[in-house]
Amino acid sequence: MRFDAKEFGGRIRNLRKKKGITQEQLSIMLNVSANHLAKVETGSRCCSIELLQDLSSCLNVRTDYLLNGDAPHNNHLRERLTFLAQELEKITADLPVWG
DSSP states (O other): OOOOHHHHHHHHHHHHHHTTOOHHHHHHHHTSOHHHHHHHHHTSSOOOHHHHHHHHHHHTSOHHHHHHOOOHHHHHHHHHHHHHHHHHHHHHHTSOOOO
16 A cells, blocks of 8 residues: 555545635644645645644544545444444334333
8 A cells, every 4th residue: 555645635635624624724723834734635745743643633533544545443333333223123122112
């Protein structure tokens, strides 16, 4: 797997927009210049590990998602939640109806 700075920046931009945050607002939250953030979002500049961690926290995603777009933990979690919901349905179907 190879790191792609443009895709990395695009993920940041998309997540920022989904949250309804401007570049200026996010740059203030991250304590970086809006110009620096714009360059990171376009892929023309990389960021430090510290900024990566701060981006992850502000955008509420894992660093591995920002870096490579993969989110295998989400698939596992989704499968587990689906299984638990099905089990809960089975259990509640056997409960007596009150009232």
